[in-house]
Amino acid sequence: MAEHVVRLGPLVYEISRLREPVLTIDPGDSVLVETEDAFSGQVRVPGDVRDRTALPLSDPVAGPIVVNGAEPGDALSVHVVDIEPLLGQCATYVLPAPHVVATLASPMPDMTRICQIDDGQIRWSEDVTIPYRPMIGLIACAPAMGAPTTVDAGDFGGNMDLREVAPGATVMLPVFVPGGYLYLGDCHAAQGAGEVSGIALEMPARSRIVVGLGKGIHMGWPRIETDTELLAVACGRPLDEAVGKAFSRLAMWLERSYGWRRWEALSLLSQVGETSVGYYWGGGVAAKIPKSYVERT
């Protein structure tokens, strides 16, 4: 299989089937993808702040990458091999939803922070280090009509902010247009469940992925598979509907591919299922089940 590189290039803020591809590959190829951080590089050195007036757009991505042979109804599988910091650092500030601002009441100071990444640890403050747990916040194939911005999430994937899109995992995304038109970006050095402040430890990154093609999969929403778990994804508000939809999707996947009947699967999920909340205010949530429950004797 061929190996490709996508260097940091002009920043892209929409997931569109109409953009000129930056790369065309064959299924099975690997790609090293450089991506800028969610702040478009505005926060690099102490003293920098995110200036949304100068640049209202967030979450620039790399892409589109075209995959030969990908047709509507197929699925792209993106295996994440590793994710490295591009500049050895990450950054964050705080931009919570209005209801959180209102609840905390007290005036919000500037919370901008630039953190060095060394030896598997993120130096968050003098006192606090956080383990480096990189992930890809945004991954998507372009829809057949319309072009979501890079802050959106939906059945096309997009800005899901799911921590399981990480080294060792494989994301499957529905293909909507010939070639797939894969985008990715918004990498995080680490992130908590829910991403409550609206922002993670945003990081310019170099991600190595291997892209496969599943023909005729016809599953119209994102899935993730790790060594130990199957995950079905749903996005958007309100979160409770997304959770119910994610579990329903997981039940239908277990029926389709693992010999379960859907209601039986749902019953089991109600006892052993887990959830993974990406961005709690409109991003992705995944319903998960350990693979050990899935394979039937």
Added chain:
Amino acid sequence: MAEHVVRLGPLVYEISRLREPVLTIDPGDSVLVETEDAFSGQVRVPGDVRDRTALPLSDPVAGPIVVNGAEPGDALSVHVVDIEPLLGQCATYVLPAPHVVATLASPMPDMTRICQIDDGQIRWSEDVTIPYRPMIGLIACAPAMGAPTTVDAGDFGGNMDLREVAPGATVMLPVFVPGGYLYLGDCHAAQGAGEVSGIALEMPARSRIVVGLGKGIHMGWPRIETDTELLAVACGRPLDEAVGKAFSRLAMWLERSYGWRRWEALSLLSQVGETSVGYYWGGGVAAKIPKSYVERT
């Protein structure tokens, strides 16, 4: 400290300050509490089904237990020592929210199941065993006005369905009326995150608790503490508001009791926080942080 027993008695379906106490204790006492399952015992042997026409009420509880000295503004701490099956079995069926029923589309068969519990394992089916992970689904102090039913959850606690209310953990509940008026029930042999089918592995149980009293705590919502984590709870729909509220509460707790400033705490939670979804459609959700992050040098 004294040890008490609350035997299975008349079934109670509301969390009321007006009920006659079943027990009065001193802070530090332990209580062995027997509780019926969420089905009020309707599903005991194969062939039984939940009959909501005959009995529309669910989640009977034991209580109220009065704690001497408890005053409004205090908090009861309920340390869960252990939870044992009362009858060596648990039961479940499927009662999902309408949007899940609509998504799965296919007619829903009877999914009633009675499962034996042996040696730390629940025999869910011929093929599938699930580890016994008992929890208390409902725990609450009566509010100062009104009386929620036992299917409700709110700042008084109630039907939160949080898995961390389990052996080894301590739940703290705000006291609203003198004596506290503690109720508990709706025990589960196991449960998945989200409890998507609306029902867990419901179990008549014998729970051993130790009840303490924190004077003048003045924190108007439930908290949980385990050996390794702090959890702040919020309940109700929509779930995304509850998640944001739970994290906000956790940030304010870290400020109040651990020397953090709230916005700094929120920023950290956005990177290392975790969520625990109880019942995703109106029950409880907890925001969690490992204690290792909380103690400041």
Added chain:
Amino acid sequence: MAEHVVRLGPLVYEISRLREPVLTIDPGDSVLVETEDAFSGQVRVPGDVRDRTALPLSDPVAGPIVVNGAEPGDALSVHVVDIEPLLGQCATYVLPAPHVVATLASPMPDMTRICQIDDGQIRWSEDVTIPYRPMIGLIACAPAMGAPTTVDAGDFGGNMDLREVAPGATVMLPVFVPGGYLYLGDCHAAQGAGEVSGIALEMPARSRIVVGLGKGIHMGWPRIETDTELLAVACGRPLDEAVGKAFSRLAMWLERSYGWRRWEALSLLSQVGETSVGYYWGGGVAAKIPKSYVERT
């Protein structure tokens, strides 16, 4: 038919089947009911403010009124004859949901206002008069289990804040316990759709009602009928689910009582239906249809 009077009495803040009735009547009787305003009388003269620390409870009501012969499965019909100001004035201030506070951003001054009512007009300010359009904000029959507070709304009715509960209209409420246990209060001199500030023009009032009894109606949610419209009610958050539920209920009512098939009715409602938003953040919403469409040739 007998005429009764319920004078202003001890303030009640919960809708409970367990309270001592203040009055027992026969179906067809009329009752003149005096009610305090939502502020429990705290805002009477200029300079007064609502003090929620001194009194956290809101929306005191009169009741319960027991209706002889009312049994579970019946419906009480409450025809509103008229609503008069008890003190010739009303009052308001501003208590919006957090998301509104966050959106308007600017510091919120004290917006307390006491307005005289004269000659069918409310003197809101020097410049602005508002027509006197009185309504009953809270009307309910006690549920069979639990006791909602007077800020809650649900299938029992409660704090719906629907403007159509006004002179000339008839509200129908499901009976859950023998005797019905009717409560009412929270009268408004006027109110806008949505009640966006959380508060209307709250008014101590004297309401004249005629109470009827419909045997075996078995419709588990509130309805309203005026000279020209039929209204079906649903309550709670999120509002979009309540709207869909209200229209579904209206379609089922048209099927049951007017010879329509439900899907046909829903299709018509999508073209000629109207909505009435009570309190937009968890209160009631009604789906409405002009009676002229309903009677079939």
Added chain:
Amino acid sequence: MAEHVVRLGPLVYEISRLREPVLTIDPGDSVLVETEDAFSGQVRVPGDVRDRTALPLSDPVAGPIVVNGAEPGDALSVHVVDIEPLLGQCATYVLPAPHVVATLASPMPDMTRICQIDDGQIRWSEDVTIPYRPMIGLIACAPAMGAPTTVDAGDFGGNMDLREVAPGATVMLPVFVPGGYLYLGDCHAAQGAGEVSGIALEMPARSRIVVGLGKGIHMGWPRIETDTELLAVACGRPLDEAVGKAFSRLAMWLERSYGWRRWEALSLLSQVGETSVGYYWGGGVAAKIPKSYVERT
């Protein structure tokens, strides 16, 4: 001022700044715009049904129309002069949200209906005629980044389904890109509040509009003005947040343009405001106030 015509052309399903304009006009010009119905013409004669497999896209629009001089920060004003049926008929069927399907439970028959429009009346059935009250369901200026599909609604306008976008009214839309890039379509012969079945009386139409340009308005969301009312619009789920946002926007507009202070305006809106629900499940909702209250002495 010049008069233009946009004839029915290739169907467009996204609101994009990148499409080739179909027309360029000067501010003050009038345009006669022909639009196909939401079904893309699939439902024309009895026996036709909407076939979403053959055509998954809905709500084709006309456009983009470029307005000379329109710059980001400006607003386009679109005065609707009249809306006529293009083919003398309209059509509908039923596609409700899952929660409504689940609530009505009973199997849903084919509800496709084609209705003739004569003399100001829509012949909905043998028994039922509905007054012809035409409206434009979708009107939008293209956003600066991304391209919403024609089923979406947001601060750019889009598929709001607000009945006040009707003859005699003026809609104001924020301009995001030079030229504005105006789109419109999805006309209805009539529609109920909430549009609960998901579909109105969809109609191919000829709309006459006069397009104006407000320089430097800088108001980032849609507004509507009629002879008697001012309306501020918010879109999306959940509906309660959209209602609160719409009223907040109206309060800020009253502050900015009519001499009110925002909190004072919000207080008044809570007493005299009205709501107009477009599509209740993610479309637009408007907060309204009679102009008679707005002009201050």
